Amino acid sequence: MRRARLILWIAVGIAAVIAAALFFARPAPAPTSTADSSFADIGGPFTLTGSDGTPFASPRLAGRPFAIFFGFTHCPDVCPTTLARLARLRKALAKGDKAFAILFVSVDPERDSPAEMGRYSGLFGTPVIGLTGSPAAIAAVKKQFGIFSKKVPQPGGDYSVDHTATVLLFDRAGQFSATIATDEGDGPALDKLKLLTS
Amino acid sequence: MSKASCLTTVAVVLLAACRPAVPTAPSIELRDAWARETAPGQTSGAAYLTIVNTGREDDRLIGVTAPKATGAMLHSASERGGVASMRMASEVAIPAETTVTLAPLGTHIMLTGLAAPLKPGERVALTLRFARAGPRLIEAAVLPAGSNGPAD
Numbered sequence: 422m423r424r425a426r427l428i429l430w431i432a433v434g435i436a437a438v439i440a441a442a443l444f445f446a447r448p449a450p451a452p453t454s455t456a457d458s459s460f461a462d463i464g465g466p467f468t469l470t471g472s473d474g475t476p477f478a479s480p481r482l483a484g485r486p487f488a489i490f491f492g493f494t495h496c497p498d499v500c501p502t503t504l505a506r507l508a509r510l511r512k513a514l515a516k517g518d519k520a521f522a523i524l525f526v527s528v529d530p531e532r533d534s535p536a537e538m539g540r541y542s543g544l545f546g547t548p549v550i551g552l553t554g555s556p557a558a559i560a561a562v563k564k565q566f567g568i569f570s571k572k573v574p575q576p577g578g579d580y581s582v583d584h585t586a587t588v589l590l591f592d593r594a595g596q597f598s599a600t601i602a603t604d605e606g607d608g609p610a611l612d613k614l615k616l617l618t619s
Numbered sequence: 620m621s622k623a624s625c626l627t628t629v630a631v632v633l634l635a636a637c638r639p640a641v642p643t644a645p646s647i648e649l650r651d652a653w654a655r656e657t658a659p660g661q662t663s664g665a666a667y668l669t670i671v672n673t674g675r676e677d678d679r680l681i682g683v684t685a686p687k688a689t690g691a692m693l694h695s696a697s698e699r700g701g702v703a704s705m706r707m708a709s710e711v712a713i714p715a716e717t718t719v720t721l722a723p724l725g726t727h728i729m730l731t732g733l734a735a736p737l738k739p740g741e742r743v744a745l746t747l748r749f750a751r752a753g754p755r756l757i758e759a760a761v762l763p764a765g766s767n768g769p770a771d
Contacts, residue, residue, distance in 0.1 A: 540660060546763065
């Protein structure tokens with residue numbers, strides 16, 4: 422009886438060792454391709470309207486990295502603060518205005534005319550490419566870049582627009598490279614831009 | 620000192636003199652007020668400042684007016700999951716012995732219906748209404764759009 426119990430305990434021990442070995446020796450889960458492919462899917466060619474009212478096709482950026490930010494001209498806080506920051510970061514990068522393009526795309530095409538986008542984008546003392554388009558064209562580009570926006574009524578009949586405020590960075594080949602979050606420090610943001618323009 | 624601002628000062632002093640003496644009245648100081656440059660045709664802008672309550676009583680900022688704008692309101696910007704949103708705030712608490720800064724990407728004063736663009740070097744008069752301290756005047760300096768505030 423005692424002997425049977427001993428054998429049983431030994432068996433339990435062996436089973437535990439085998440289970441542990443199996444657990445630790447288990448091959449790492451194969452990286453799923455979903456993350457990679459969804460990153461690769463962000464962006465891509467687009468055509469919008471430049472501040473001069475003529476079409477702006479993204480191949481015009483070929484060979485140049487770019488930072489793209491979506492906002493609207495009736496946005497007095499988040500949008501100018503973010504564009505001012507990108508302008509400051511590009512200055513801090515000290516590689517000139519051509520190191521990377523800054524694109525500002527309207528999420529409020531009903532109110533933002535090309536001329537308005539141009540005047541607003543021209544405020545930052547450095548070239549900022551202001552882009553708008555038909556509501557359908559803007560909707561398509563928002564989808565391409567994974568941008569959310571939603572009109573929110575304000576008292577007095579006006580409206581504001583909630584929108585993705587994260588800046589997206591694309592490399593020379595037009596491939597999605599990184600993001601700059603609103604609450605991210607200038608240090609890490611500058612590191613990403615260094616890498617982007619290296 | 621210009622005639623207008625001299626008169627304003629006199630008016631403020633007189634108003635202050637007319638107020639009943641309340642020993643516990645909070646002491647509110649306004650500092651570093653600035654507004655961001657706006658583009659021609661842009662009808663909304665934002666102003667920021669630092670409010671210091673040196674008193675022992677809590678106060679609340681309950682309203683703002685600006686002659687250059689048809690509307691001035693307290694707005695708070697917030698971000699969730701990368702999405703920025705702006706909502707009207709009915710008031711901002713200014714607790715006793717506390718400094719509250721209205722800054723970019725946070726609570727700010729939103730100016731609507733600007734008749735003319737705000738140009739760097741100009742000043743924007745703001746009247747801030749406090750629940751206890753009453754109305755306070757301050758002039759915000761218009762800074763270039765690329766600026767990040769007076770400390771820039």
